[in-house]
Amino acid sequence: MAAGLFLRLCPSATKITGDIVDELTTKLEEAYTLRDKDELEASQEILLTLLEAHPENATVLYEVGGSYDVLGEAREAIPYYQQAIDAGLTGDDLQECLICLGSCSRVIGEFEAAVEALETAVTQFPENKSGHVFLALAYYSNDQKEEAMRTLMSVLLETTDNADIQAYANVFEFYKDNLEEVWRDE
Numbered sequence: 001m002a003a004g005l006f007l008r009l010c011p012s013a014t015k016i017t018g019d020i021v022d023e024l025t026t027k028l029e030e031a032y033t034l035r036d037k038d039e040l041e042a043s044q045e046i047l048l049t050l051l052e053a054h055p056e057n058a059t060v061l062y063e064v065g066g067s068y069d070v071l072g073e074a075r076e077a078i079p080y081y082q083q084a085i086d087a088g089l090t091g092d093d094l095q096e097c098l099i100c101l102g103s104c105s106r107v108i109g110e111f112e113a114a115v116e117a118l119e120t121a122v123t124q125f126p127e128n129k130s131g132h133v134f135l136a137l138a139y140y141s142n143d144q145k146e147e148a149m150r151t152l153m154s155v156l157l158e159t160t161d162n163a164d165i166q167a168y169a170n171v172f173e174f175y176k177d178n179l180e181e182v183w184r185d186e
Helices: 003-009 012-036 040-053 058-070 074-086 091-107 111-124 129-141 145-159 163-167 169-176
Strands: none
Touching: 012 040, 012 058, 040 058, 058 074, 058 091, 074 091, 091 111, 091 129, 111 129, 129 145, 145 169, 163 169
8 A cells, every 4th residue: 555545544644654754863863973973882772773673764774884884894884785775775875875885895805896886876976076086996906907097087187176287187188098008109
């Protein structure tokens, strides 16, 4: 039964649904506050309790992954990031989740998975330049050195306002696409 129809047939459910959302929001904000205060374990306890109550909530899954990530437990974070994506995470949270998934995958040596997650991130969110930098790191780790250099040079050329670099922008743009070319006198 569609949620809208359910709420029309059972108007008291609106209060229940609203209460659940309010409780979830309050607990998430509490976890964020603790994380900001560097009380990472206390924040994680709240998130794990929320996960027990809301095991399929994309935001909760994402935040649990983030909790493991900030604790330096990348391997534990990865399944939660993946589950959050699979559960339908959207918007800025999806963007950050893809970047975090790629970064965690890279640091545990899963380079191809890192490249895959980060290529998805930059395809879906091309304006987020940090995603491109993380992708360059993943390319480098995955022994795709030329692609890593091209990606970093592209970000540099798109984002810098440094006059010295801008003076050579056309040259750098050419070299970016011709990294291995060598001119020899014939």
